[in-house]
Amino acid sequence: MTKPDLDAIKAEWIGTEFDHANFTIKVEDMVNWAEACGETDPRFTDPEHDDFQAHPGFTTHLVTRRVLPEEFPKIQGRGIDGGKSVEVLAPVRVGDELRASATIADIYDKTGRSGTMVFIVQRMSFVNQNDEPVSTVDWKMIRNVVDQA
Amino acid sequence: MILDLHTHSIRSDDGRAKVGNYCQWIRKKQIPLDGFVLTEHRQWDDSSDYRHLEDEYGLVILKASEVETDYGHVLVFGVNDDLVNSFDFAKIDNPLPEVLEAAERCGAFAAPCHPGRKNVGLFAHYDVKGPVEGVHTVEVLNGGSIPGEDELSVERAAEHGYRSFGGSDSHIVSRIGFCATEFEDNIGDIDDLVAALQGGRFAAVNLREPV
Numbered sequence: 028m029t030k031p032d033l034d035a036i037k038a039e040w041i042g043t044e045f046d047h048a049n050f051t052i053k054v055e056d057m058v059n060w061a062e063a064c065g066e067t068d069p070r071f072t073d074p075e076h077d078d079f080q081a082h083p084g085f086t087t088h089l090v091t092r093r094v095l096p097e098e099f100p101k102i103q104g105r106g107i108d109g110g111k112s113v114e115v116l117a118p119v120r121v122g123d124e125l126r127a128s129a130t131i132a133d134i135y136d137k138t139g140r141s142g143t144m145v146f147i148v149q150r151m152s153f154v155n156q157n158d159e160p161v162s163t164v165d166w167k168m169i170r171n172v173v174d175q176a
Numbered sequence: 177m178i179l180d181l182h183t184h185s186i187r188s189d190d191g192r193a194k195v196g197n198y199c200q201w202i203r204k205k206q207i208p209l210d211g212f213v214l215t216e217h218r219q220w221d222d223s224s225d226y227r228h229l230e231d232e233y234g235l236v237i238l239k240a241s242e243v244e245t246d247y248g249h250v251l252v253f254g255v256n257d258d259l260v261n262s263f264d265f266a267k268i269d270n271p272l273p274e275v276l277e278a279a280e281r282c283g284a285f286a287a288p289c290h291p292g293r294k295n296v297g298l299f300a301h302y303d304v305k306g307p308v309e310g311v312h313t314v315e316v317l318n319g320g321s322i323p324g325e326d327e328l329s330v331e332r333a334a335e336h337g338y339r340s341f342g343g344s345d346s347h348i349v350s351r352i353g354f355c356a357t358e359f360e361d362n363i364g365d366i367d368d369l370v371a372a373l374q375g376g377r378f379a380a381v382n383l384r385e386p387v
Contacts, residue, residue, distance in 0.1 A: 137244065138244050138248075138268050
């Protein structure tokens with residue numbers, strides 16, 4: 028399998044904003060997410076709580092239409108979902124209008140037991156109606172480029 | 177003196193352990209370690225300062241790197257500016273001979289880790305491409321090994337006359353100290369460690385609890 032030219036891909040795509048989306052935060056969605064996570068803290072499960080807010084992981088399920096830019100090069104190999112990490116910058120409240128932008132935050136490769144893996148990190152950055160950053164979600168998408176000694 | 181020579185913190189992209197939590201775990205579980213070395217993936221972490229944790233927990237905490245080569249992964253102890261400028265720590269296919277030569281030239285110590293791993297370890301590459309001159313020490317006990325890998329490492333290291341050390345390769349708190357290295361010398365800083373490694377006065381030890 029031909030190894031992709033990551034330096035060229037990085038130079039062209041890192042930092043590129045390729046999609047955006049808007050989300051209205053609803054109380055039932057906030058409660059459903061928290062309960063599905065097994066959360067018991069009433070800040071995240073009880074809409075009557077003084078400090079009721081979305082669970083820290085809530086924004087990880089909000090996605091833009093595109094996962095990668097339209098002309099992003101195809102990297103051959105088995106695809107693996109590398110999971111998401113979230114940085115909470117401010118509470119997300121009922122009725123917030125979130126605006127999200129999607130960018131390619133990083134592209135790198137590493138080797139492991141299964142061979143060479145290319146990591147593509149898609150970042151969604153959320154701001155609320157006051158233009159306050161509330162959350163950043165990094166999603167690692169992995170391509171397992173199989174190679175052997 | 178016993179040190180875990182191969183650990184990762186949250187500074188590694190796949191690490192989940194904070195260094196302070198490693199220290200707490202070592203003390204709480206009374207793991208017989210005098211310290212550990214952070215060998216972060218594909219980088220030299222020049223900025224992190226763990227001296228306050230050394231003082232608080234009475235442990236030796238040193239920093240090194242795990243780089244990637246065309247013969248598998250290599251631990252590099254004694255990283256300095258000269259070495260950082262000798263090859264690209266972020267690349268996954270650095271030629272092993274170049275890494276070894278650069279380490280020696282810059283006063284550092286480089287040794288392949290988990291060499292017994294199927295397909296990707298040093299000895300798997302040897303089977304295809306032949307041995308590399310300049311390898312003198314390998315990690316024969318690795319806390320992340322699956323059954324058979326350490327045994328292969330020990331056997332092949334002996335065949336080649338390589339010195340042997342151990343490390344946990346921990347990425348989470350609870351795995352630190354699974355394997356380690358026992359030194360004859362007292363080690364207080366990275367220069368002491370490099371000198372001890374170069375002197376060959378050490379042995380791999382398995383600290384895992386029996387199943």
